[in-house]
Amino acid sequence: MESFGARLHRAVAERGPLCVGIDPHPGLLARWGLSDDVDGLDRFARTVVEALGDRIAVVKPQSAFFERFGTRGVEILESTIRQLRDAGSLVLLDVKRGDIGSTVSAYASAYLDPSSPLYVDAVTASPYLGVGSLAPMFELAAAHGGGVFVLALTSNPEGAAVQRAVTADGRTVAQTVIDEISQLNRGAEPLGSFGLVVGATVGDTGHDLSTVNGPLLAPGLGAQGGTAADLRTVFGSSLPSVLPSYSREVLHAGPDVAALRAAADRALADCRAALGTS
Numbered sequence: 314m315e316s317f318g319a320r321l322h323r324a325v326a327e328r329g330p331l332c333v334g335i336d337p338h339p340g341l342l343a344r345w346g347l348s349d350d351v352d353g354l355d356r357f358a359r360t361v362v363e364a365l366g367d368r369i370a371v372v373k374p375q376s377a378f379f380e381r382f383g384t385r386g387v388e389i390l391e392s393t394i395r396q397l398r399d400a401g402s403l404v405l406l407d408v409k410r411g412d413i414g415s416t417v418s419a420y421a422s423a424y425l426d427p428s429s430p431l432y433v434d435a436v437t438a439s440p441y442l443g444v445g446s447l448a449p450m451f452e453l454a455a456a457h458g459g460g461v462f463v464l465a466l467t468s469n470p471e472g473a474a475v476q477r478a479v480t481a482d483g484r485t486v487a488q489t490v491i492d493e494i495s496q497l498n499r500g501a502e503p504l505g506s507f508g509l510v511v512g513a514t515v516g517d518t519g520h521d522l523s524t525v526n527g528p529l530l531a532p533g534l535g536a537q538g539g540t541a542a543d544l545r546t547v548f549g550s551s552l553p554s555v556l557p558s559y560s561r562e563v564l565h566a567g568p569d570v571a572a573l574r575a576a577a578d579r580a581l582a583d584c585r586a587a588l589g590t591s
């Protein structure tokens with residue numbers, strides 16, 4: 314199968330550099346006039362798919378907001394993933410998994426094996442048991458054209474204490490993650506399949522992203538205070554690899570489908586201008 318990096322590169326060329334999250338917060342369900350239960354969850358997710366599935370490059374369901382409803386919430390997540398795929402967007406499941414390698418193998422099967430009901434194009438992963446412990450995810454992703462986005466410099470203020478801590482060799486924890494992902498993507502064309510998560514809120518941290526050769530997912534835009542203009546400061550010369558990601562900023566416009574589309578169009582225009590791709 315074609316690699317995730319190649320599929321993402323094409324999707325961004327066709328639809329533009331934008332990821333929109335499906336984050337059905339209780340407050341958003343209420344704002345949309347929906348009940349805080351599985352029926353409300355289902356209606357919310359279907360509306361986002363209808364509005365954006367056929368026009369946004371990447372849609373990112375946040376697993377936590379589905380899991381909080383138990384089995385029936387996960388069934389709706391499975392159905393949402395299928396609907397998004399049918400509509401033509403790439404599905405990045407934000408699930409931030411990580412564990413010892415033998416358990417990561419099971420997570421890899423759950424999300425990156427095409428026979429799984431939760432199979433998606435890519436997942437987010439946490440490297441804090443060591444980037445090497447994620448190897449089963451990298452291997453299954455490579456075998457089936459999937460992608461993995463590893464946390465490097467997250468958008469929340471608490472992340473810096475861990476991620477910018479300096480290791481024995483003088484690099485920060487984040488730089489070791491960046492360097493290991495860079496190795497995995499070496500020589501990949503047009504883009505590697507292994508990405509990093511770097512928040513739009515982190516400012517100029519001095520980390521070297523120039524060797525990554527993979528996608529840089531940038532959450533933190535909108536509701537967390539990051540702006541498209543901040544992307545230049547955070548990413549510098551790596552801007553062409555950035556995939557900006559918005560959730561609440563766009564979702565606030567719902568439940569009207571046309572209003573959701575207009576909000577996504579505005580976000581995309583801002584990002585194109587900031588990335589220099591307009």
Ligand SMILES: O=c1ccn([C@@H]2O[C@H](COP(=O)(O)O)[C@@H](O)[C@H]2O)c(=O)[nH]1
Nearest residue numbers: 375467468512532533536537559560561
């Ligand atoms: O560093 C990170 C990694 C992931 N996220 C996730 O992205 C969305 C952000 O939602 P907004 O409504 O746009 O703030 C959410 O699902 C987070 O879990 C992140 O924010 N930062």
